[in-house]
Amino acid sequence: MFFLNVLTSGLLSGLMYALVAIGFVLIYKASGVFNFAQGSMVLFAALTFVVLNEHGLPFWAAFPITVLVMIVGAVLIERLVLRPLVNRSPNTLFMATLGLSFVIEGLAQALFGSDVHQLDLGIDDMPLDLWGLQISTFDIFASAVAVVLVAVLAVLFSKTRMGISLRAVADDTLAAQSIGIRLPRIWQIVWSVSGLVALVAGLLWGARQGVQFSLSLVVLKAMPVLIIGGFSSIPGAIVGGLLVGATENLADIYIGPLVQGSVSTWFAYILAVAFLLIRPSGLFGETTIARV
């Protein structure tokens, strides 16, 4: 039972990793860019929300306003960063997102200061006894939110015109252009959706550990998740997130005492390196469909 408890709480934090990783995957699929600024977006979104909240705006007002802010941000990023760099190498774009992460964090600091903000979503963090398993109500809430978000995205991507266009761009950008799909539009939408995912992840994380600058460091946790799951796969991000969450929690409990320290800070990287050696394209890495 103890093992199962450790496993479940690991899986639940894994879902959070998965959420952050999904933001990466979306942008990576649509534009081939490893968006280093995803962590800063999580921070910025959560800070915007929490500051609005502190100024007396209730959740139902602060949330859509923050979403709007993220959309405006996405449009600005496309206009000012992506469009001028169109057709440049992925390295150039990666460097641009690196710069972008500093800009966003600087902006966050200038606008909101660098205090730690407490965030209360009104969900208790009470342990609940389910058939002998100890699960916190907040964790259940958080996973429900994550599952709903992923389900909505999945439907959006598989059914709507926008979703088909997005996947078309991910498959073959040149062909997508040749049939009249507007890349700037697609990028704006993808960055907006990533902004929304970042907001949700930021709120769930922030409610747990306070909204503070260390939130942008989740980007470092997402990295091994992406290596394990494959950079271009949303199912991979989910499975990778769960795997990292579960194993690092288990490792903390069962290996931690042996090495007399916290294992979870680095265990994910060991796992990722192992994957790099065994399966470099990740669990769900795009295997190109081709018929010879």
Add this chain to the structure above:
Amino acid sequence: MGDPARTLLASEQTLLHVDGVEAIYGDAILALRGVSFGVPKGAIVALLGANGAGKSTTLKAVSNLLGASRGRISKGTITWRGEVTGRLSPADLVRKGIVQVLEGRHCFPQLTVEENLLSGGFARRPGRRELRDDLDRIYALFPRLKLRRRGKAGLLSGGEQQMVAIGRALMSRPTLMLLDEPSMGLAPMIVEEIFEIIRRLNADDGVTFLLAEQNAHLVLRYAHHGVVLENGRVAASAPAADLLARDDVIDFYLGGSASSPASN
């Protein structure tokens, strides 16, 4: 004969003017060195030339897709129905009636056949019904695709992928279709089938075609006019029948090995 009248008529009905176009890749490689020709309304124009002659570059210059290969037009203008296209995006051009089927087909491999086709229709923002009707038209044209509509396009045969690429482009209801080597790597039977469909689209629906091909003997049987490119320049431009009658021209510019398929 009656040259002045004919020129007047031609200029009135010429949809696309390519005028002294030079194209350059990566600010270093000059791929087109002043290409000029016109595409009359309702015609099938063949763009001929050996490997590296500049056929694909010419088509991409017309559809404004050079940017994606780090190329650009460095001189000259392209005019579509009287409008200079230089500043338009590829998406703008699709909305204005020019669509390109890329060399090597470029289906979306992870998308289903139906999703591939649908994606070609989005640019016009059609209603749901309209999109459905257009899709049925494509299925009528390529019954084979209907059978495989739920399969991923990446798993189709080369010929079927070419049909998907053409069908997808047709979904935008183009006035002018740019086709880049539709016969590449396909069995002669399939090639005939695809060219027959091109002929039908041209005759029945009035779609104008600009076709890049290495296989001159094949394409000149379907085309009205041929433009021969050599080293980024127009080496010859004449009615297809005249070019077909001049095997020496074809053999000289395209190499004698570009021989004819078994014609029936």
